[in-house]
Amino acid sequence: MKNLKTLLLIAVFTLGVSGFTNAQKIGHIDFEKLVAEMPETKTLKSDIEKLGKTYQDEITGMEKKIEATQKKYVAESKSQTNETNDQRVQELQGEAAKLEQARRLAYQDMQKKQQEGLLPIIEKAQKAVEEVAAAKNILYVIDATNGKGLLVKKGEDLFPAVKAKLGF
Numbered sequence: 001m002k003n004l005k006t007l008l009l010i011a012v013f014t015l016g017v018s019g020f021t022n023a024q025k026i027g028h029i030d031f032e033k034l035v036a037e038m039p040e041t042k043t044l045k046s047d048i049e050k051l052g053k054t055y056q057d058e059i060t061g062m063e064k065k066i067e068a069t070q071k072k073y074v075a076e077s078k079s080q081t082n083e084t085n086d087q088r089v090q091e092l093q094g095e096a097a098k099l100e101q102a103r104r105l106a107y108q109d110m111q112k113k114q115q116e117g118l119l120p121i122i123e124k125a126q127k128a129v130e131e132v133a134a135a136k137n138i139l140y141v142i143d144a145t146n147g148k149g150l151l152v153k154k155g156e157d158l159f160p161a162v163k164a165k166l167g168f
Contacts, residue, residue: 028157029159066092
């Protein structure tokens with residue numbers, strides 16, 4: 001009977017310890033913050049801003065050209081025939097359409113470049129999280145971005161370790 005109590009006590013203790021160690025195999029990380037703080041993301045942001053400035057300068061140049069042409073046509077409209085004025089209106093409408101298309105294409109190009117640039121950054125961050133989790137024997141990593149969905153932060157925060165792994 002005494003041996004049974006001892007065995008029972010050992011079993012309860014062993015199960016309790018293994019339950020405790022299993023609870024420690026969960027970690028969390030603010031993945032969005034990690035990606036935002038990566039040097040590659042900052043470089044990408046700078047490149048996108050430069051591209052945006054270039055597009056903005058081109059679009060501003062187109063706007064000024066259209067404005068100047070419109071002023072010229074308005075000033076000359078009284079000395080021109082109705083047919084000529086109608087052609088000029090169509091010309092200005094065509095230029096305005098080209099301007100809108102240039103804006104749309106610029107926006108789409110910037111979005112595409114940002115998505116293409118972010119993909120390898122996200123993959124690198126994901127790989128670093130996986131490597132740190134494996135090194136720490138963590139089975140599950142929860143994304144703690146903005147604290148949404150993470151009700152209790154009792155697991156290990158991997159942010160500092162992943163940041164160190166990535167070298168920033």
